[in-house]
Amino acid sequence: MKRMRVFALTLALLLTPCVVWAKDTLTVGISQFPSTFHPALDTMLAKSYVLSFVRRPLTAYDAHWRLVCLMCETLPTLANGLAKIETLPSGKKGIAITVSIKAGAKWADGVPVSSADLLLGWEVGKHPSSGVSEAELYRRVTAIDVIDARTVTLHVDRVSFDYNALGDFKLLPAHIEKARFEADPARYHDATAYDRDTTLPGLWNGPYRIVKVEPGQYVALERNPYWNGTRPAFDHLVIRVIENTASLEATILAGGVDMVAGELGLSLEQALSFGKRHSDQFIVTTTPSLVYEHIDMNLDNPLLADPRMRRALTLAIDRDAICRYVFDGRQQPATSFVPPLDPAFSPDTPGLSFDPLEAARLLDEAGYVLKDGVRTGPDGQTLSFDLLTTAGNRSRELVAEILQAQWRKQGIVVRVKMEPPRIFFGQTVTKRKFHDLAMFAWYSAPESLPRSILRSSEIPSQDNGWAGENYTGYKNPAMDALLDATEQEPDFAKRKPMWQKMQVLYNQDLPAIPLFFRSDAHIWPKELHGVTPTGHADPSPLWVEYWTWGTP
Amino acid sequence: MAVMSVVVFMLMGAMPGDPIDLMISGNPHLTPADVVRLKELYGIGRPWPIRWWDWVGQLVQGQLGYSRLFAREVGWIVLPALGHTALLAAAAMLMALGIGLPLGIIAGAKPGSLWDRAIAALSYLMLSLPTFWLGLMLIALFSVWLDWLPASGSTDLLSPHEGGLADRLRHLLLPAATLGVGGAGQYIRHMRAAMIAQSQEPYLRTARAKGCSPWRVIVTHLVRNALLPVVTIAALEAGALMSGALVTETVFAWPGLGRLSYEAIMGNDYNLALSALLLATLLTVLASALADLAYGLLDPRIKSS
Numbered sequence: 001m002k003r004m005r006v007f008a009l010t011l012a013l014l015l016t017p018c019v020v021w022a023k024d025t026l027t028v029g030i031s032q033f034p035s036t037f038h039p040a041l042d043t044m045l046a047k048s049y050v051l052s053f054v055r056r057p058l059t060a061y062d063a064h065w066r067l068v069c070l071m072c073e074t075l076p077t078l079a080n081g082l083a084k085i086e087t088l089p090s091g092k093k094g095i096a097i098t099v100s101i102k103a104g105a106k107w108a109d110g111v112p113v114s115s116a117d118l119l120l121g122w123e124v125g126k127h128p129s130s131g132v133s134e135a136e137l138y139r140r141v142t143a144i145d146v147i148d149a150r151t152v153t154l155h156v157d158r159v160s161f162d163y164n165a166l167g168d169f170k171l172l173p174a175h176i177e178k179a180r181f182e183a184d185p186a187r188y189h190d191a192t193a194y195d196r197d198t199t200l201p202g203l204w205n206g207p208y209r210i211v212k213v214e215p216g217q218y219v220a221l222e223r224n225p226y227w228n229g230t231r232p233a234f235d236h237l238v239i240r241v242i243e244n245t246a247s248l249e250a251t252i253l254a255g256g257v258d259m260v261a262g263e264l265g266l267s268l269e270q271a272l273s274f275g276k277r278h279s280d281q282f283i284v285t286t287t288p289s290l291v292y293e294h295i296d297m298n299l300d301n302p303l304l305a306d307p308r309m310r311r312a313l314t315l316a317i318d319r320d321a322i323c324r325y326v327f328d329g330r331q332q333p334a335t336s337f338v339p340p341l342d343p344a345f346s347p348d349t350p351g352l353s354f355d356p357l358e359a360a361r362l363l364d365e366a367g368y369v370l371k372d373g374v375r376t377g378p379d380g381q382t383l384s385f386d387l388l389t390t391a392g393n394r395s396r397e398l399v400a401e402i403l404q405a406q407w408r409k410q411g412i413v414v415r416v417k418m419e420p421p422r423i424f425f426g427q428t429v430t431k432r433k434f435h436d437l438a439m440f441a442w443y444s445a446p447e448s449l450p451r452s453i454l455r456s457s458e459i460p461s462q463d464n465g466w467a468g469e470n471y472t473g474y475k476n477p478a479m480d481a482l483l484d485a486t487e488q489e490p491d492f493a494k495r496k497p498m499w500q501k502m503q504v505l506y507n508q509d510l511p512a513i514p515l516f517f518r519s520d521a522h523i524w525p526k527e528l529h530g531v532t533p534t535g536h537a538d539p540s541p542l543w544v545e546y547w548t549w550g551t552p
Numbered sequence: 553m554a555v556m557s558v559v560v561f562m563l564m565g566a567m568p569g570d571p572i573d574l575m576i577s578g579n580p581h582l583t584p585a586d587v588v589r590l591k592e593l594y595g596i597g598r599p600w601p602i603r604w605w606d607w608v609g610q611l612v613q614g615q616l617g618y619s620r621l622f623a624r625e626v627g628w629i630v631l632p633a634l635g636h637t638a639l640l641a642a643a644a645m646l647m648a649l650g651i652g653l654p655l656g657i658i659a660g661a662k663p664g665s666l667w668d669r670a671i672a673a674l675s676y677l678m679l680s681l682p683t684f685w686l687g688l689m690l691i692a693l694f695s696v697w698l699d700w701l702p703a704s705g706s707t708d709l710l711s712p713h714e715g716g717l718a719d720r721l722r723h724l725l726l727p728a729a730t731l732g733v734g735g736a737g738q739y740i741r742h743m744r745a746a747m748i749a750q751s752q753e754p755y756l757r758t759a760r761a762k763g764c765s766p767w768r769v770i771v772t773h774l775v776r777n778a779l780l781p782v783v784t785i786a787a788l789e790a791g792a793l794m795s796g797a798l799v800t801e802t803v804f805a806w807p808g809l810g811r812l813s814y815e816a817i818m819g820n821d822y823n824l825a826l827s828a829l830l831l832a833t834l835l836t837v838l839a840s841a842l843a844d845l846a847y848g849l850l851d852p853r854i855k856s857s
Contacts, residue, residue, distance in 0.1 A: 033622075035620070035621050035622065035623060035819075036623040037623070038623070041623075128589055129589075129593060131590070131593050133586060133590065134586070135586055135589070136585075136586065186593070189593070190618055190623075194623075195623035195624060214807065215622045215624060215628070215629050215807075216622070216629075216633075216807050216811070216812065216815070217705065217706070217805070217807045218705075240705065240805075241805070242704055242805040243802060243805070243811075244802045244803055244805070246688055246803075247687075247688070247691070247703070247704055247802070247803050247804065247805055250688060250691040250692065250695065250696060250703045250704070251691075251695075251703040251704045251805070253695075253696040253703075254691065254695035254696050254699065254702065254703035255699075256695075256702060256703045256704055256705065420818075466587065467586070467587045
């Protein structure tokens with residue numbers, strides 16, 4: 001009897017790790033539900049995150065911010081001959097890119113991913129009525145030559161440095177979507193199977209496919225039987241949407257979700273505090289990202305049109321202290337608009353270090369003298385600004401308070417005003433209705449050219465339908481020329497000095513005050529291995545097949 | 553309802569920013585031509601009366617329209633949400649009445665007693681607890697610490713029991729308690745006040761003079777009459793529960809109508825917001841009608857008139 005007990009105990013002990021390994025469902029918590037499941041309609045982070053489990057783009061930037069092939073065989077480059085500069089009938093230079101879809105790639109109903117899917121993606125993308133938001137990307141492709149069932153050559157009407165970043169060029173399953181699109185392109189955005197019949201297996205070509213959707217609640221996935229890459233560890237995956245981050249935190253503790261996505265989860269300070277309390281169960285990883293927190297200055301304001309004023313405002317703030325005290329040193333202070341992890345980053349750019357003496361000198365020079373702790377101008381007017389930002393973002397509110405105090409030390413009066421995000425982004429910023437300062441963030445991809453942010457032609461106005469993102473109203477012909485030249489230079493070695501010039505010019509002109517680059521805070525249980533946060537727009541689940549479950 | 557639809561359309565039209573404006577702020581690659589094209593495609597920028605008229609046209613044909621936020625027919629989104637909110641509101645109401653009425657009766661039966669004072673303190677506590685805080689505290693206690701009940705959602709996803717009665721009840725308990733506690737506090741106060749007011753009425757003296765036991769006087773005569781004003785409050789409360797469930801639904805990720813209406817308004821999803829708000833109005837009207845029926849049951853004079 002005693003032997004039996006010992007045997008049973010030993011067996012139980014031996015089986016314990018097996019139970020850990022046998023977890024077949026992973027539940028991921030995120031804070032937003034996608035507005036559509038169509039890969040090309042609308043652009044939102046929640047959609048990119050969910051779709052990265054079930055679709056593979058042709059190319060993506062990996063965790064080391066290198067461009068890699070996911071659905072293609074070989075990354076086309078000028079060096080390997082798969083990309084070739086060509087002369088267009090107009091005499092301008094264009095580029096021909098030959099790309100082959102990965103051998104054996106199939107949609108989850110067993111139909112091979114083919115050139116026809118790429119062609120349909122192009123047809124839909126360039127059609128004026130299809131509702132695709134980034135149509136310009138597809139319209140740049142003037143023709144597609146089908147070489148064989150898996151290979152095509154794209155003819156692009158211009159040479160750009162990121163010619164081979166094909167991640168935004170979406171493949172659509174022609175055997176499902178072609179008929180729906182051709183029936184009525186103008187109604188396609190309502191008729192697409194991605195939203196009408198989301199659980200159709202043939203819509204998905206990633207390691208998983210969508211099997212159930214409860215709008216606003218969750219998306220359930222299961223393994224794609226036709227996935228020909230590494231077999232993912234979990235049979236099922238559930239992406240649960242819990243918008244309130246306090247509830248999300250409680251739910252992970254209660255076991256309702258296994259992990260919280262850094263891309264769309266808790267704020268950094270929430271995650272850090274969580275990590276301190278629950279480090280025995282969970283891993284909290286912070287990854288520097290491409291989210292650039294900054295303050296746009298409206299250059300139409302005569303005060304801010306003076307470069308001395310902009311520099312003084314910038315030098316009067318201590319970004320290092322903000323990052324140290326508010327974010328436990330986990331955010332990277334910004335020295336320009338390019339993050340240090342980006343290959344385009346130039347460490348030689350003259351910094352914008354905290355220099356209160358220089359700030360004071362510049363303010364004096366601009367005619368604003370310190371009197372009773374407040375700067376007043378020649379006309380006796382107090383030097384004051386309104387700082388607008390989004391309401392409901394605790395970190396941003398904290399940063400705004402610190403900035404206000406730091407400027408106050410220079411005698412500058414700053415009033416902080418919070419607006420709901422939909423008003424702030426829907427009108428105040430996009431229609432340039434902020435008079436002085438607006439604090440928010442940019443999200444970009446590695447080596448993403450800030451053309452729409454810095455080019456003088458991109459200033460939003462009534463005339464251009466408020467398109468463009470040059471909200472500061474920044475105009476500098478030298479910057480315009482640099483942006484144009486950089487965009488058309490395919491050789492990175494030649495582009496790099498251009499990027500450096502751009503960063504120097506940006507720091508000289510200072511249309512915006514750089515603050516810091518945000519970090520994503522990912523939380524996962526100690527048993528989960530292989531998650532590699534990227535910190536950019538291509539989210540970590542693009543490599544979900546390498547996630548495993550095992551002993552901590 | 554027609555007036556309500558016009559008001560909602562007008563107010564939403566007056567809100568700054570539209571979905572394409574928001575899209576521009578998140579996507580640097582959108583060109584001016586894209587902006588014009590997308591606004592035309594989604595019918596944004598047309599005056600609200602025209603959009604309202606189109607919506608009425610759809611409604612007449614039995615269609616609630618298409619939700620831009622969820623890329624689905626509105627009916628597919630709004631009806632399940634309505635079911636969830638109705639369930640939550642009903643459970644919260646039952647809980648509030650179940651706690652509030654007996655405690656109000658006990659307090660009102662002997663005003664000034666120790667029981668009365670203790671119940672009064674409890675009712676004030678219930679009324680003053682912020683819903684958001686209470687919800688999180690209940691989650692911390694029953695989900696995180698004791699591990700008895702789920703912290704959020706309406707079912708156990710992908711479990712063999714998903715959607716079963718026991719599963720639903722387990723998920724319902726904490727949100728219903730959170731939503732019901734404030735109501736219970738109110739019912740205690742109202743029931744107590746009604747009991748005290750009714751206890752001065754001459755019919756009670758008559759009942760006592762006729763030799764009715766104190767228990768029978770309270771249950772048969774006093775409580776029945778004291779319930780009449782409470783029913784009015786409950787009918788009003790039912791409407792408030794439908795619209796006020798937003799905070800509870802947000803804390804518990806409960807897929808209800810309150811949260812859906814909020815998202816639809818903030819996301820400028822006219823069709824969805826209108827349907828959700830009009831359904832909430834309809835439910836409030838229905839609750840009032842039910843209250844009228846309850847009056848008839850409690851007071852035969854109303855029924856006969």
